[in-house]
Amino acid sequence: MAPAEDLKRRAAARALEFVTDGMRLGLGTGSTARHFVELLAERVREGLNVLCVPTSEQTLQQAVDLGVPIATLDEAGPLDLCIDGADEVGPGLALIKGGGGALLREKIVARAAREMVVIADASKKVAVLGRFPLPVEVVDFGVSSIERSLADAIREAGCAGPLALRRDGDGHAFVTDQGHLIIDAHLGRIADPVLLAQAVAQVPGVVEHGLFLGLASRAVLAGTDGIVVLDRTSF
Numbered sequence: 001m002a003p004a005e006d007l008k009r010r011a012a013a014r015a016l017e018f019v020t021d022g023m024r025l026g027l028g029t030g031s032t033a034r035h036f037v038e039l040l041a042e043r044v045r046e047g048l049n050v051l052c053v054p055t056s057e058q059t060l061q062q063a064v065d066l067g068v069p070i071a072t073l074d075e076a077g078p079l080d081l082c083i084d085g086a087d088e089v090g091p092g093l094a095l096i097k098g099g100g101g102a103l104l105r106e107k108i109v110a111r112a113a114r115e116m117v118v119i120a121d122a123s124k125k126v127a128v129l130g131r132f133p134l135p136v137e138v139v140d141f142g143v144s145s146i147e148r149s150l151a152d153a154i155r156e157a158g159c160a161g162p163l164a165l166r167r168d169g170d171g172h173a174f175v176t177d178q179g180h181l182i183i184d185a186h187l188g189r190i191a192d193p194v195l196l197a198q199a200v201a202q203v204p205g206v207v208e209h210g211l212f213l214g215l216a217s218r219a220v221l222a223g224t225d226g227i228v229v230l231d232r233t234s235f
């Protein structure tokens with residue numbers, strides 16, 4: 001296994017220790033979450049009883065293929081724990097998510113859980129959020145106009161940088177599981193994530209953004225020198 005994948009898998013394995021019998025779990029999306037679902041499936045085969053709500057069609061398919069019991073969020077009700085990856089983990093466990101385009105369902109599921117635990121390789125830890133482009137999910141009506149309004153709102157919140165409509169490998173607009181589009185905001189540095197989140201959320205046409213603030217309570221970060229479990233006060 002490539003070294004980077006090995007670190008993701010180690011973080012996933014450590015987070016699995018937080019799972020106990022009978023839990024209702026949110027399952028994240030992305031390559032790190034994928035490791036978690038694989039390891040969870042091994043435990044399910046050994047007899048662990050869990051009910052899981054996937055945050056994307058991709059994770060849903062993986063869970064079905066591996067025999068992990070799944071439910072819709074409405075069927076499952078409040079969740080005990082949500083385990084998900086992140087694109088950046090900043091101070092206070094503020095996150096940028098949505099690199100895989102699943103931010104809307106990910107945020108709904110994280111909010112429905114009593115606890116959100118982030119799993120990542122240690123390179124995702126940053127002193128200031130923003131090096132990773134901020135994904136903003138928007139409706140597919142008037143996207144050029146939404147993009148201009150978004151640029152204004154971002155500037156008023158003290159940030160700047162080019163915006164780009166996300167495209168898939170064929171050059172078509174990337175469409176999310178909920179049928180929306182994504183505008184990636186290349187900001188470099190987000191000095192005030194709370195202010196930016198408020199500004200972006202107010203733009204008509206914005207469905208959700210990838211700033212996850214006050215949602216994660218722990219982060220399991222795996223580096224070459226070991227694994228650390230951070231909470232909001234320790235980072």
Ligand SMILES: O=C(CO)[C@H](O)[C@H](O)COP(=O)(O)O
Pocket residue numbers: 028029030031032033084085086087096097098099100101102103106
């Ligand atoms: O937010 C996400 C998907 O929308 C992912 O959790 C994020 O992109 C991290 O992915 P990976 O574990 O592959 O680095």
